[in-house]
Amino acid sequence: MLLVQSVLSNIQFAEYALLGAVVFLLCWLMFAEKKRTQFAPPGPRPLPLIGNLLDMVGADPHIRLTEMAETFGTVFQVRFGREPVVVINDIDLAKEALVKNGDDFAGRAHLPTTDLLSNSGMGIAFADYGRGWRIHKKLTHNSLKMFGQGMFQLEDKITTEADWLCGYLKTSSGAPLDPYLPLNTVVGNVISSICFGKRFEPEDDEFRTIIGYNEGLVDTVGKDALIDVFPWLAKLPNSTVTKMKQCLKTRDNVLNNNIEEHRGSFKDGQPRDLVDALLKAQAEAAAEGGRKAQRYLSDEHILTTVNDVFGGGMETSTTTLRWILAFLLHHPEVQKRIQAEMQQVLCANDPVRLSDRERLPYLEATIREVLRMRPVAPLAIPHVAIRDSSVGDFDVPQGTRVMFNLWAIHHDERHWTDPATFNPDRFLDAKTGQLLRGGSFLPFLAGCRGCLGESMAKAELFLFTARILRDFRLELPDGVSPPSLQGRYGVVMAPDRYDICFRPRNA
Template sequence: MDVVWPPGTTELQRKYGQTYSLMMGSHSVIIVNQHIHAKEVLLKKGKTFAGRPRTVTTDTLTRDGKDIAFGDYSPTWRFHRKIVHGALCMFGEGSASIEKIICAEAHSLCSILSEASAVGLALDLSPELTRAVTNVICSLCFNSSYCRGDPEFETMLNYSQGIVDTVAKDSLVDIFPWLQIFPNADLQLLKQCVSVRDQLLQRKYDEHKADYSDHVQRDLLDALLRAQRSTENNNTAEFGTEAVGLSDDHLLMTVGDIFGAGVETTTTVLKWAVAYLIHHPQTQRQIQEELDSKVGSERSPQLSDRGNLPYLEATIREVLRIRPVAPLLIPHVALSDTSIGEFSVRKGTRVIINLWSLHHDNKEWTNPELFDPGRFLNSDGSGLMIPSPSYLPFGAGIRVCLGESLAKMELFLFLSSVLQRFTLSVPPGHCLPSLEGKFGVVLQPPKYRVNATLRPGWETNSCQMC
């Protein structure tokens, strides 16, 4: 079944063309559905289109745009992003520390699947995947992690889902801000969830500040505190032509960003990956044969194996294509009068990149509605390729996803570790997982349960860490 997100976009494209404009309340909005104009917005004119719109829900989430994802383009934002990028690079690709953290969580996830398999229990993988990814982010941000059943983790699950369900969905209150004077169940839920989140983050932030040392950098929050104190000691930092600094709100909202984006998006991609692997057991078998041949059963997969596992990497790319985690990238705003192709664009115009349309463009992709990892492999299947320029799973340019490298590491290590040991299938009597997602700031798959069966030779072989 060919699913279109958001519903109705195909009809609008047929009627008005690949790039068209519409009015949402008092705001002029341009919808971009083709890669040529998308790359003009994101890359060629990235700075011109680097602005972000102010909306009621995103302002509620980010203390009026003091984060990176929704924060408007400014000298403070550029300095803020530079600091966070530098801190993330400490744990980036090639870092032994973050690889060990992810491998440890993959080992824990395999142990849970093994226990369930032993008693024939079908699992909803969502909370287990969320906890594993959350622990990676917790280690990165706070040098801590959660055990199964931890009440604080359950609280985090609840407020995260509430935020995903209510923020940045172009609800009426975002289009007509004056509607917030009336009772609004979604806005009230968002405010409650943000309040719970902020209490948790504030407590961790205060604990971190209490035992902070200039001589030890344990995690991302230490790096942010160091940058903040450095600018305070110098009064301000010169960035461009303006003086900038980082407030406590900037630091807290950065951590909130990393949790919100880093956990929800990666977990969602993993859930889509498992759903598609259950639908396509032959793909699963081919990945397992590749793992058996290139890694074996004496050790766990490592990041250094990525070059030897092209079919697994191609499968991850295909999941990111067919079910982009953010079907509509966060809107951009034109910071000056400009153009897109032959179209004139006024300052303040909002621009939405329809990533779903880019990834399902039948002029760029053969049978785009079909799940086919082979489209990302070269002719003999030995190497990876990008078959179309219409592929931007993490965005591009100035506003590209900061966590791209970390997300790719997690997707590879979690999926390779699980598929090395288990075959995933639908439980007897259950339907295959629905592939029609729930539209929001991320595209979430419906809930489903999974049988994880230990593969031959693993019944007595314990899950080894990297």
């Protein structure tokens, strides 16, 4: 009997000890959180271990963070797990961090998903700030500039693809057609000419493989965000991570094949495209005998940079063009006004040129309004403070993750009247009808981490949209409602698939 009582007593002592340890741990965590945040921006009170994850439930992240800004101000802090994240929701403060103090916030976070995408931080998009990133940024920038002064060569490539696009749409004879594949084809061919010096047809097996793995990555990246909050979850069985890895394996095979083809055909002299430029830099670094080639210009570095340019440029522009067409289906009066403007400015068979942007302000304003209302990446790629800095009146310690909430910036009622309403006229001077500059508008970010392909993307959006609207009327299939403008949040915020009837305007 005494033995039984002794055992029971020991069990109770163990339970009390465990309970005490848990209480002590929770109190320590709460004290640590309070101590760490006493000089930080305001924000919702985090819970131990999980932070503010429960506050994010119920809406897409950019929507929930915009709602928080109404309570806590234009700069506030949340915690994803135990990781502090400063969220900037104001255009002036965003420019302060991106431009004025751009070097302070040029870092990138190492997260399980982005490490998978970037071979553990290589390339441009997800590479941390440092020498390797600067090398690849410079090589890519020079490759994008090789099309010549005034972007004439790039304009010619886009115009050639626009001819193909309108020919393809014409074959539909006005029957319902999903624009996803033809838009992907022409945008993909523009960026492929820069990266690989070649173009695809929609039925090409290689191109269909590219479409497949891109769709897979868009569907998986950002879908299971918990593995970026709790990295140990990535080590457990996870269907999303498994699918992502399969898509990345296919991606690497396609890109490696193209890189090896270039390695066999490249000759000394002027590089033909981005792959040639990277291979040339790799060969020169190896000839110098230093560690630069191995450390910054390995085959894995080259593959990752090519993917950043090719995959990023293809998916973002295609998605924006799909948003433009979706909004025009919702607003046929805007479509008619653009076509009337074009009819006044352009002769019947004149090609549309980039120089026509100033003469077609309403078309350009419509594109900007779509970019405002549906930024492709509403929260952009998170930055990291590489040194102690500040935003507005708040200190931002080194290592803090920083998010730029483009959704909040683009829907800021202090800068835009009725921001939830689609209204291209907000970008035009009421007296002159010409384009207005500035505003709470930052679709391509800014500073050293701004989009390298901004000029190319703007050219594509203008020329492709202009050619489609010059040649076709966009109409809904009979009995079909306009496509949803809600969007699916992920690595890009894309509309659901939809059909359009492209009716030739000369019919």
